[in-house]
Amino acid sequence: MALALSCHPGPALAVTLVATLLAVAAGAPAATVALVAAAFGVGQLSIGWSNDWLDADRDVAVGREDKPVATGAVSPATVQRAAVVAAVLSVPLSLALGVPAGLAHLVGVASGWTYNLGLKSTWWSWAPYALTFGLLPAVVTLALPGSPLPPAWAVAAGALLGVGAHLVNVLPDLEDDAATGVRGLPHRLGRRTSSLLAPAVLTGASLLVVLGPAGAPGPWDWVALAVVAVLAAVAAASATTSGRRRLPLLATVLVAAVDIVLLLAHGSALTG
Secondary structure (H helix, E strand, O other), X not given: OHHHHOOOHHHHHHHHHHHHHHHHHOOOOHHHHHHHHHHHHHHHHHHXXXXXXXXXXXXXXXXXXXXXXXXXXXXXXXXXXXHHHHHHHHHHHHHOOOHHHHHHHHHHHHHHHHHHHOHHHOHHHHHHHHHHHHHHHHHHHHOXXXXXXXXXXXXXXXXXXXXXXXXXXHHHHHHHHHHOOOOOHHHHHOHHHHHHHHHHHHHHHHHHHHHOOOOOOOHHHHHHHHHHHHHHHHHHHHHOOOOOOHXXXXXXXXXXXXXXXXXXXXXXXXXX
């Protein structure tokens, strides 16, 4: 159980589920959908485990009770072995999708590892998220018969969603990260600026998903954009109010959820 909790199960499951559902929405055959789920699942496990392995000393230093490695429930060596095994397994599972899709997915996995290996502490901390999430639609389309390229709006929306996910993921841990020398983009911008940037970036993703595909947006698209606008306004207003941290984070997470729903709803447009 401790090893399972060390893989960052929430984000790992969320990314795997989105990729799998996007493959379904794009009309992928059942076998391809299953391979997408397996490849993304193992790839995300490797990224999550490598994060806890490489952050073990920092997590112990700040007393992270939510990290099994920090509490001693599992050893760093065990998590390291799990990360390496998962990374190795991700290679054949990815290439089973076809060479183009497989290479795209492996680049995304490698990008996640570069974040854990050091980019998280630089101005470029956002880049691995942008690359990995931007490649997600590409993996799905390239795995389809004929290996079609994804539309530009889907790649751009995925990249923006990734940057927003990075900001949302880091915001709760800004102080702990700073205490152990981690200074990525959100840390350098500060809590308030990052809290304003996250919903703005995710709103941009919403606009791309709604306005990018050919044809006029449907009624539910406009409803979704209205919901996003309200949530983004709430996040921005509460971010500028001292002492309020949970509300902007919650509103931003909800914007991200709407973005994901929109992307899945437009999955058929990935090949149209």
